Protein backbone atom coordinates (compact mmCIF):
# COMPACT_ATOMS: atom_id res chain seq x y z
CA UNK A 1 0.00 0.00 0.00
CA UNK A 2 1.15 3.60 -0.62
CA UNK A 3 2.96 5.14 2.33
CA UNK A 4 0.27 7.85 2.60
CA UNK A 5 -2.63 5.35 2.65
CA UNK A 6 -5.26 6.58 5.12
CA UNK A 7 -6.13 3.85 7.63
CA UNK A 8 -8.92 5.21 9.76
CA UNK A 9 -12.34 4.95 11.32
CA UNK A 10 -15.73 6.60 10.90
CA UNK A 11 -18.71 7.69 13.00
CA UNK A 12 -21.69 10.04 12.94
CA UNK A 13 -22.78 12.84 15.25
CA UNK A 14 -26.25 11.45 15.96
CA UNK A 15 -24.93 8.06 17.06
CA UNK A 16 -21.98 9.41 19.08
CA UNK A 17 -22.54 12.79 20.63
CA UNK A 18 -25.61 12.66 22.87
CA UNK A 19 -26.17 16.07 24.53
CA UNK A 20 -29.06 16.50 22.13
CA UNK A 21 -30.30 19.74 23.69
CA UNK A 22 -27.09 21.15 25.10
CA UNK A 23 -25.33 24.42 24.17
CA UNK A 24 -28.02 25.55 21.78
CA UNK A 25 -28.45 22.37 19.72
CA UNK A 26 -31.89 21.97 18.15
CA UNK A 27 -33.75 18.67 17.71
CA UNK A 28 -32.80 16.61 14.69
CA UNK A 29 -34.80 13.88 13.00
CA UNK A 30 -32.51 11.31 14.68
CA UNK A 31 -33.57 12.53 18.13
CA UNK A 32 -37.01 11.00 17.50
CA UNK A 33 -35.71 7.49 16.79
CA UNK A 34 -37.17 5.19 19.43
CA UNK A 35 -35.33 2.12 20.69
CA UNK A 36 -36.66 -1.24 19.47
CA UNK A 37 -35.28 -4.68 20.25
CA UNK A 38 -33.90 -6.38 17.16
CA UNK A 39 -36.50 -9.13 17.46
CA UNK A 40 -39.18 -6.44 17.08
CA UNK A 41 -37.50 -4.90 14.05
CA UNK A 42 -40.42 -5.63 11.75
CA UNK A 43 -42.55 -3.36 13.93
CA UNK A 44 -39.94 -0.61 13.68
CA UNK A 45 -41.58 2.42 12.19
CA UNK A 46 -38.92 4.07 10.09
CA UNK A 47 -41.07 6.47 8.13
CA UNK A 48 -42.55 9.03 10.52
CA UNK A 49 -45.55 11.10 9.49
CA UNK A 50 -46.12 14.67 10.73
CA UNK A 51 -48.54 13.25 13.32
CA UNK A 52 -45.88 10.81 14.55
CA UNK A 53 -43.38 13.64 14.84
CA UNK A 54 -45.83 15.75 16.82
CA UNK A 55 -46.49 12.90 19.26
CA UNK A 56 -42.88 11.76 19.66
CA UNK A 57 -41.43 15.21 20.17
CA UNK A 58 -42.92 15.58 23.61
CA UNK A 59 -42.88 12.01 24.92
CA UNK A 60 -40.35 10.59 27.38
CA UNK A 61 -39.67 7.38 25.48
CA UNK A 62 -36.32 5.63 25.15
CA UNK A 63 -34.52 7.69 22.48
CA UNK A 64 -30.93 6.35 22.55
CA UNK A 65 -29.63 8.80 19.95
CA UNK A 66 -30.34 11.61 22.38
CA UNK A 67 -27.68 9.99 24.61
CA UNK A 68 -25.30 8.63 21.95
CA UNK A 69 -22.15 7.34 23.66
CA UNK A 70 -21.63 10.71 25.36
CA UNK A 71 -18.87 11.80 22.98
CA UNK A 72 -19.96 15.41 23.42
CA UNK A 73 -18.64 15.34 26.97
CA UNK A 74 -15.84 12.82 26.46
CA UNK A 75 -14.37 13.91 23.15
CA UNK A 76 -10.92 14.67 24.59
CA UNK A 77 -10.56 11.24 26.16
CA UNK A 78 -11.92 9.64 22.98
CA UNK A 79 -9.55 11.46 20.64
CA UNK A 80 -6.66 10.53 22.93
CA UNK A 81 -7.73 6.89 22.52
CA UNK A 82 -7.89 7.30 18.73
CA UNK A 83 -4.41 8.79 18.88
CA UNK A 84 -3.23 5.70 20.75
CA UNK A 85 -4.95 3.55 18.14
CA UNK A 86 -2.76 5.28 15.59
CA UNK A 87 -5.44 6.06 12.98
CA UNK A 88 -4.42 8.35 10.15
CA UNK A 89 -7.94 9.57 9.36
CA UNK A 90 -11.15 10.10 11.30
CA UNK A 91 -14.45 10.59 9.50
CA UNK A 92 -17.21 12.19 11.57
CA UNK A 93 -20.25 14.27 10.83
CA UNK A 94 -21.25 17.74 11.91
CA UNK A 95 -24.77 17.91 13.31
CA UNK A 96 -26.40 20.63 11.24
CA UNK A 97 -28.72 21.27 14.24
CA UNK A 98 -25.71 22.20 16.41
CA UNK A 99 -24.75 24.94 13.95
CA UNK A 100 -28.24 26.07 12.92
CA UNK A 101 -30.59 24.64 15.60
CA UNK A 102 -33.66 24.96 13.39
CA UNK A 103 -31.89 24.74 10.06
CA UNK A 104 -33.19 28.17 9.05
CA UNK A 105 -31.88 30.42 11.85
CA UNK A 106 -30.37 33.78 10.95
CA UNK A 107 -27.15 33.29 12.90
CA UNK A 108 -24.93 30.27 13.36
CA UNK A 109 -24.53 28.89 16.89
CA UNK A 110 -20.99 29.68 18.04
CA UNK A 111 -21.00 26.92 20.69
CA UNK A 112 -21.59 24.33 17.96
CA UNK A 113 -18.86 25.72 15.73
CA UNK A 114 -16.31 25.79 18.51
CA UNK A 115 -17.15 22.21 19.54
CA UNK A 116 -16.19 20.95 16.07
CA UNK A 117 -13.27 23.36 15.84
CA UNK A 118 -11.77 21.84 18.99
CA UNK A 119 -12.17 18.35 17.55
CA UNK A 120 -10.58 19.32 14.25
CA UNK A 121 -7.69 21.09 15.95
CA UNK A 122 -7.03 18.11 18.19
CA UNK A 123 -7.13 15.73 15.19
CA UNK A 124 -4.56 17.89 13.43
CA UNK A 125 -2.40 17.94 16.55
CA UNK A 126 -2.54 14.12 16.57
CA UNK A 127 -1.80 13.99 12.82
CA UNK A 128 -5.24 12.51 12.14
CA UNK A 129 -6.80 13.70 8.86
CA UNK A 130 -10.33 14.92 9.63
CA UNK A 131 -12.93 13.84 7.05
CA UNK A 132 -16.28 15.54 7.48
CA UNK A 133 -19.80 14.54 6.46
CA UNK A 134 -22.21 17.47 6.36
CA UNK A 135 -25.37 15.41 6.70
CA UNK A 136 -25.53 11.94 8.23
CA UNK A 137 -29.23 11.15 8.80
CA UNK A 138 -29.53 14.10 11.22
CA UNK A 139 -31.36 16.93 9.43
CA UNK A 140 -32.79 19.53 11.85
CA UNK A 141 -36.35 18.50 12.74
CA UNK A 142 -37.77 21.90 11.77
CA UNK A 143 -36.75 21.22 8.16
CA UNK A 144 -39.09 18.26 8.28
CA UNK A 145 -41.93 19.95 10.15
CA UNK A 146 -41.96 23.38 8.57
CA UNK A 147 -40.55 22.71 5.10
CA UNK A 148 -41.69 19.12 4.54
CA UNK A 149 -38.09 17.93 4.09
CA UNK A 150 -35.76 17.94 1.12
CA UNK A 151 -38.53 17.94 -1.48
CA UNK A 152 -38.93 21.63 -0.68
CA UNK A 153 -36.47 23.48 -2.87
CA UNK A 154 -35.80 26.21 -0.33
CA UNK A 155 -33.96 23.63 1.82
CA UNK A 156 -31.14 23.71 -0.76
CA UNK A 157 -30.39 27.33 0.14
CA UNK A 158 -30.46 26.60 3.87
CA UNK A 159 -28.10 23.67 3.45
CA UNK A 160 -25.77 25.73 1.31
CA UNK A 161 -25.65 28.43 3.95
CA UNK A 162 -24.76 25.88 6.63
CA UNK A 163 -22.11 24.34 4.36
CA UNK A 164 -20.55 27.73 3.59
CA UNK A 165 -20.35 28.61 7.28
CA UNK A 166 -18.41 25.43 8.11
CA UNK A 167 -16.28 25.59 4.92
CA UNK A 168 -15.21 29.15 5.84
CA UNK A 169 -14.56 28.29 9.44
CA UNK A 170 -12.54 25.12 8.76
CA UNK A 171 -10.85 26.25 5.56
CA UNK A 172 -7.28 24.99 5.29
CA UNK A 173 -7.84 22.44 8.06
CA UNK A 174 -10.20 19.93 6.46
CA UNK A 175 -9.23 18.45 3.13
CA UNK A 176 -11.94 15.81 2.61
CA UNK A 177 -15.67 16.50 2.72
CA UNK A 178 -18.79 14.47 1.98
CA UNK A 179 -22.16 16.18 1.50
CA UNK A 180 -24.63 13.36 2.29
CA UNK A 181 -24.03 10.05 3.99
CA UNK A 182 -25.37 7.18 1.84
CA UNK A 183 -27.36 9.40 -0.47
CA UNK A 184 -29.17 6.29 -1.74
CA UNK A 185 -31.04 6.19 1.59
CA UNK A 186 -33.12 9.01 0.07
CA UNK A 187 -35.26 6.54 -1.85
CA UNK A 188 -34.99 3.55 0.53
CA UNK A 189 -35.92 5.40 3.75
CA UNK A 190 -37.09 8.92 2.82
CA UNK A 191 -37.63 10.20 6.36
CA UNK A 192 -34.13 9.33 7.48
CA UNK A 193 -32.43 10.15 4.20
CA UNK A 194 -34.38 13.23 3.11
CA UNK A 195 -36.34 14.28 6.24
CA UNK A 196 -39.60 13.87 4.28
CA UNK A 197 -42.50 12.97 6.61
CA UNK A 198 -44.44 9.95 5.43
CA UNK A 199 -47.76 10.75 3.79
CA UNK A 200 -50.24 8.23 2.55
CA UNK A 201 -51.19 10.13 -0.57
CA UNK A 202 -50.63 10.28 -4.31
CA UNK A 203 -47.95 13.00 -4.03
CA UNK A 204 -45.63 11.08 -1.74
CA UNK A 205 -43.67 9.21 -4.46
CA UNK A 206 -43.17 12.45 -6.39
CA UNK A 207 -42.03 14.19 -3.19
CA UNK A 208 -39.48 11.45 -2.49
CA UNK A 209 -37.90 11.74 -5.95
CA UNK A 210 -37.98 15.55 -5.76
CA UNK A 211 -36.16 15.24 -2.44
CA UNK A 212 -33.43 13.12 -3.96
CA UNK A 213 -33.06 15.42 -6.97
CA UNK A 214 -32.79 18.44 -4.68
CA UNK A 215 -30.09 16.64 -2.69
CA UNK A 216 -28.19 15.91 -5.90
CA UNK A 217 -28.44 19.57 -6.91
CA UNK A 218 -27.41 20.61 -3.38
CA UNK A 219 -24.37 18.29 -3.61
CA UNK A 220 -23.30 20.00 -6.83
CA UNK A 221 -23.81 23.49 -5.40
CA UNK A 222 -21.90 22.55 -2.26
CA UNK A 223 -19.04 21.16 -4.38
CA UNK A 224 -18.92 24.45 -6.31
CA UNK A 225 -18.82 26.50 -3.10
CA UNK A 226 -16.16 24.32 -1.49
CA UNK A 227 -13.91 24.63 -4.54
CA UNK A 228 -14.37 28.43 -4.48
CA UNK A 229 -13.73 28.75 -0.75
CA UNK A 230 -10.85 26.28 -0.41
CA UNK A 231 -9.22 25.22 -3.65
CA UNK A 232 -7.18 22.50 -1.91
CA UNK A 233 -10.20 20.77 -0.41
CA UNK A 234 -11.95 17.82 -2.04
CA UNK A 235 -15.53 16.64 -1.94
CA UNK A 236 -16.78 13.13 -2.55
CA UNK A 237 -20.12 11.43 -2.88
CA UNK A 238 -21.03 8.63 -0.49
CA UNK A 239 -23.27 5.70 -1.31
CA UNK A 240 -24.17 2.49 0.49
CA UNK A 241 -22.91 -0.39 -1.60
CA UNK A 242 -25.73 -2.73 -2.56
CA UNK A 243 -23.54 -5.00 -4.65
CA UNK A 244 -25.96 -7.68 -5.84
CA UNK A 245 -25.32 -11.16 -7.25
CA UNK A 246 -27.84 -13.20 -9.24
CA UNK A 247 -28.96 -16.22 -7.20
CA UNK A 248 -28.47 -18.45 -10.26
CA UNK A 249 -27.17 -18.02 -13.81
CA UNK A 250 -30.74 -18.13 -15.15
CA UNK A 251 -31.02 -15.00 -17.33
CA UNK A 252 -34.04 -13.59 -15.44
CA UNK A 253 -31.97 -13.72 -12.21
CA UNK A 254 -29.04 -12.04 -13.97
CA UNK A 255 -31.38 -9.35 -15.32
CA UNK A 256 -32.84 -8.82 -11.85
CA UNK A 257 -29.33 -8.43 -10.35
CA UNK A 258 -28.32 -6.02 -13.12
CA UNK A 259 -31.28 -3.82 -12.31
CA UNK A 260 -30.56 -3.91 -8.59
CA UNK A 261 -26.95 -2.92 -9.26
CA UNK A 262 -27.72 -0.06 -11.56
CA UNK A 263 -30.32 1.30 -9.21
CA UNK A 264 -27.57 1.77 -6.64
CA UNK A 265 -24.97 3.03 -9.12
CA UNK A 266 -27.61 5.57 -10.14
CA UNK A 267 -26.55 7.90 -7.32
CA UNK A 268 -22.90 7.86 -8.35
CA UNK A 269 -23.93 8.25 -12.01
CA UNK A 270 -25.65 11.49 -11.05
CA UNK A 271 -22.84 12.81 -8.85
CA UNK A 272 -19.79 11.53 -10.75
CA UNK A 273 -20.97 11.57 -14.36
CA UNK A 274 -23.42 14.40 -13.81
CA UNK A 275 -26.50 12.98 -15.50
CA UNK A 276 -29.70 11.05 -14.84
CA UNK A 277 -29.41 7.75 -16.75
CA UNK A 278 -31.94 7.00 -19.52
CA UNK A 279 -33.36 3.88 -17.81
CA UNK A 280 -34.09 5.94 -14.67
CA UNK A 281 -35.84 8.71 -16.61
CA UNK A 282 -37.98 6.08 -18.37
CA UNK A 283 -38.73 4.36 -15.10
CA UNK A 284 -39.90 7.63 -13.54
CA UNK A 285 -42.04 8.42 -16.58
CA UNK A 286 -43.73 5.01 -16.29
CA UNK A 287 -44.56 5.79 -12.65
CA UNK A 288 -45.93 9.21 -13.62
CA UNK A 289 -43.15 10.97 -11.70
CA UNK A 290 -41.92 14.24 -13.15
CA UNK A 291 -38.32 15.43 -13.07
CA UNK A 292 -38.69 18.94 -11.73
CA UNK A 293 -35.01 19.87 -12.16
CA UNK A 294 -34.60 22.55 -14.84
CA UNK A 295 -32.07 22.50 -17.70
CA UNK A 296 -30.08 25.03 -15.69
CA UNK A 297 -30.07 22.73 -12.64
CA UNK A 298 -28.88 19.85 -14.78
CA UNK A 299 -26.03 21.99 -16.12
CA UNK A 300 -24.99 22.81 -12.55
CA UNK A 301 -24.99 19.09 -11.73
CA UNK A 302 -22.95 18.31 -14.84
CA UNK A 303 -20.38 21.05 -14.13
CA UNK A 304 -19.83 20.32 -10.46
CA UNK A 305 -19.15 16.64 -10.08
CA UNK A 306 -17.22 15.10 -7.18
CA UNK A 307 -13.46 14.70 -6.74
CA UNK A 308 -13.60 11.17 -5.33
CA UNK A 309 -16.10 8.40 -4.64
CA UNK A 310 -16.77 6.86 -1.30
CA UNK A 311 -18.98 3.98 -0.31
CA UNK A 312 -19.91 1.97 2.73
CA UNK A 313 -19.57 -1.78 2.41
CA UNK A 314 -20.88 -4.22 4.98
CA UNK A 315 -22.20 -7.08 2.86
CA UNK A 316 -23.32 -8.19 -0.58
CA UNK A 317 -26.91 -8.92 -1.59
CA UNK A 318 -28.43 -11.59 -3.79
CA UNK A 319 -31.35 -11.26 -6.19
CA UNK A 320 -33.75 -13.78 -7.62
CA UNK A 321 -36.51 -13.40 -10.17
CA UNK A 322 -38.64 -15.82 -8.17
CA UNK A 323 -40.88 -14.53 -5.38
CA UNK A 324 -40.50 -17.74 -3.41
CA UNK A 325 -36.99 -17.34 -2.05
CA UNK A 326 -36.20 -16.76 1.61
CA UNK A 327 -35.46 -13.15 2.33
CA UNK A 328 -32.34 -12.04 4.21
CA UNK A 329 -31.60 -8.93 6.29
CA UNK A 330 -29.27 -6.14 5.40
CA UNK A 331 -28.12 -2.59 5.73
CA UNK A 332 -30.99 -0.34 4.57
CA UNK A 333 -32.31 -3.21 2.42
CA UNK A 334 -32.09 -6.99 2.25
CA UNK A 335 -31.99 -9.47 -0.61
CA UNK A 336 -32.60 -13.19 -0.82
CA UNK A 337 -30.38 -15.50 1.22
CA UNK A 338 -27.02 -16.38 -0.33
CA UNK A 339 -26.36 -20.00 0.69
CA UNK A 340 -22.59 -19.60 0.30
CA UNK A 341 -22.16 -16.89 2.91
CA UNK A 342 -22.08 -16.84 6.71
CA UNK A 343 -24.05 -14.19 8.56
CA UNK A 344 -23.63 -11.84 11.51
CA UNK A 345 -25.95 -11.99 14.54
CA UNK A 346 -28.09 -9.42 12.75
CA UNK A 347 -28.37 -11.60 9.64
CA UNK A 348 -26.05 -9.53 7.40
CA UNK A 349 -24.05 -11.73 5.05
CA UNK A 350 -20.25 -11.74 5.40
CA UNK A 351 -18.54 -11.40 2.03
CA UNK A 352 -14.98 -10.03 1.84
CA UNK A 353 -14.65 -10.95 -1.84
CA UNK A 354 -17.65 -8.69 -2.44
CA UNK A 355 -15.51 -5.76 -1.28
CA UNK A 356 -12.91 -6.58 -3.94
CA UNK A 357 -15.67 -6.83 -6.55
CA UNK A 358 -17.28 -3.56 -5.44
CA UNK A 359 -13.94 -1.74 -5.56
CA UNK A 360 -13.13 -3.06 -9.03
CA UNK A 361 -16.61 -2.37 -10.36
CA UNK A 362 -16.65 1.13 -9.01
CA UNK A 363 -13.18 1.94 -10.34
CA UNK A 364 -13.90 0.45 -13.78
CA UNK A 365 -17.08 2.47 -14.00
CA UNK A 366 -15.92 5.86 -12.70
CA UNK A 367 -12.14 5.86 -12.70
CA UNK A 368 -11.94 8.19 -9.69
CA UNK A 369 -9.99 7.76 -6.43
CA UNK A 370 -11.99 5.74 -3.90
CA UNK A 371 -12.47 6.03 -0.16
CA UNK A 372 -14.08 3.12 1.68
CA UNK A 373 -16.05 5.30 4.05
CA UNK A 374 -17.46 2.47 6.19
CA UNK A 375 -16.78 -1.21 6.73
CA UNK A 376 -17.36 -3.04 9.99
CA UNK A 377 -18.80 -5.86 12.03
CA UNK A 378 -21.77 -5.39 14.37
CA UNK A 379 -21.93 -7.91 17.21
CA UNK A 380 -22.84 -8.46 20.85
CA UNK A 381 -19.59 -7.97 22.77
CA UNK A 382 -18.95 -9.03 26.35
CA UNK A 383 -16.81 -7.02 28.75
CA UNK A 384 -14.61 -9.45 30.71
CA UNK A 385 -13.75 -8.94 34.38
CA UNK A 386 -10.28 -7.72 33.49
CA UNK A 387 -11.75 -4.90 31.37
CA UNK A 388 -11.12 -6.36 27.93
CA UNK A 389 -13.32 -7.71 25.16
CA UNK A 390 -12.15 -10.71 23.16
CA UNK A 391 -13.72 -9.80 19.81
CA UNK A 392 -12.13 -12.46 17.62
CA UNK A 393 -15.04 -12.45 15.15
CA UNK A 394 -14.57 -8.75 14.48
CA UNK A 395 -10.83 -9.26 13.92
CA UNK A 396 -11.58 -12.12 11.51
CA UNK A 397 -14.12 -10.03 9.57
CA UNK A 398 -11.81 -7.03 9.30
CA UNK A 399 -8.76 -9.13 8.45
CA UNK A 400 -10.53 -10.75 5.50
CA UNK A 401 -11.83 -7.39 4.28
CA UNK A 402 -8.41 -5.77 4.53
CA UNK A 403 -7.01 -8.69 2.49
CA UNK A 404 -9.67 -8.03 -0.17
CA UNK A 405 -8.85 -4.32 -0.16
CA UNK A 406 -5.14 -5.06 -0.57
CA UNK A 407 -5.83 -7.45 -3.43
CA UNK A 408 -7.90 -4.77 -5.20
CA UNK A 409 -5.15 -2.19 -4.77
CA UNK A 410 -2.02 -4.28 -5.18
CA UNK A 411 -3.17 -6.87 -7.70
CA UNK A 412 -5.98 -5.13 -9.61
CA UNK A 413 -4.65 -1.56 -9.62
CA UNK A 414 -7.69 0.08 -8.00
CA UNK A 415 -6.92 3.57 -6.74
CA UNK A 416 -8.29 3.32 -3.20
CA UNK A 417 -6.64 5.84 -0.88
CA UNK A 418 -8.54 5.42 2.36
CA UNK A 419 -10.14 2.68 4.47
CA UNK A 420 -12.41 3.67 7.36
CA UNK A 421 -13.67 1.12 9.85
CA UNK A 422 -17.13 1.59 11.30
CA UNK A 423 -16.68 2.42 14.11
CA UNK A 424 -13.81 3.57 16.35
CA UNK A 425 -15.92 3.43 19.53
CA UNK A 426 -19.18 1.62 20.29
CA UNK A 427 -22.16 3.85 19.59
CA UNK A 428 -25.90 3.67 19.08
CA UNK A 429 -26.90 1.62 16.03
CA UNK A 430 -28.31 3.67 13.20
CA UNK A 431 -30.92 1.14 12.10
CA UNK A 432 -32.43 -0.06 15.38
CA UNK A 433 -31.03 2.42 17.93
CA UNK A 434 -29.62 -0.50 19.92
CA UNK A 435 -26.47 0.03 21.96
CA UNK A 436 -25.75 -3.67 22.12
CA UNK A 437 -25.03 -3.84 18.39
CA UNK A 438 -21.40 -2.87 18.74
CA UNK A 439 -18.86 -2.08 16.04
CA UNK A 440 -16.07 -0.33 17.96
CA UNK A 441 -12.43 -1.04 18.76
CA UNK A 442 -13.31 0.57 22.09
CA UNK A 443 -16.08 -0.77 24.30
CA UNK A 444 -18.50 1.63 25.98
CA UNK A 445 -20.08 0.52 29.24
CA UNK A 446 -23.68 1.45 28.43
CA UNK A 447 -26.79 -0.55 27.64
CA UNK A 448 -29.86 -0.01 25.47
CA UNK A 449 -31.59 1.91 28.24
CA UNK A 450 -28.79 4.31 29.13
CA UNK A 451 -27.60 2.33 32.18
CA UNK A 452 -23.85 2.08 32.79
CA UNK A 453 -20.82 4.25 33.49
CA UNK A 454 -20.14 5.06 29.80
CA UNK A 455 -16.48 4.33 30.58
CA UNK A 456 -14.27 3.18 27.69
CA UNK A 457 -12.32 -0.12 27.42
CA UNK A 458 -9.95 -1.22 24.66
CA UNK A 459 -10.99 -4.42 22.91
CA UNK A 460 -8.60 -7.03 21.49
CA UNK A 461 -9.32 -5.61 18.01
CA UNK A 462 -7.89 -2.26 19.15
CA UNK A 463 -4.41 -3.79 19.38
CA UNK A 464 -4.93 -5.75 16.16
CA UNK A 465 -5.86 -2.63 14.12
CA UNK A 466 -3.01 -0.65 15.66
CA UNK A 467 -0.58 -3.29 14.33
CA UNK A 468 -2.21 -3.20 10.90
CA UNK A 469 -1.81 0.58 10.77
CA UNK A 470 1.76 0.53 12.13
CA UNK A 471 2.79 -1.97 9.48
CA UNK A 472 0.83 -0.17 6.72
CA UNK A 473 -1.30 -3.26 6.19
CA UNK A 474 1.59 -5.75 6.10
CA UNK A 475 0.95 -7.42 9.46
CA UNK A 476 -2.60 -8.77 9.63
CA UNK A 477 -1.82 -11.52 12.18
Ligand code: BG6
Nearest residue numbers: 012181182331378429430431432
Ligand atom coordinates in the same frame (compact mmCIF):
# COMPACT_ATOMS: atom_id res chain seq x y z
C1 BG6 B 1 -24.51 2.75 7.61
C2 BG6 B 1 -24.66 4.08 8.28
O1 BG6 B 1 -25.62 2.56 6.82
O2 BG6 B 1 -24.50 1.61 8.41
C3 BG6 B 1 -24.18 4.13 9.73
O3 BG6 B 1 -24.02 5.09 7.54
C4 BG6 B 1 -24.61 2.86 10.44
O4 BG6 B 1 -24.70 5.29 10.32
C5 BG6 B 1 -24.00 1.66 9.73
O5 BG6 B 1 -24.31 2.84 11.79
C6 BG6 B 1 -24.33 0.34 10.39
O6 BG6 B 1 -25.73 0.21 10.53
P1 BG6 B 1 -26.39 -0.15 11.91
O7 BG6 B 1 -27.84 -0.05 11.68
O8 BG6 B 1 -25.93 -1.52 12.23
O9 BG6 B 1 -25.89 0.87 12.89
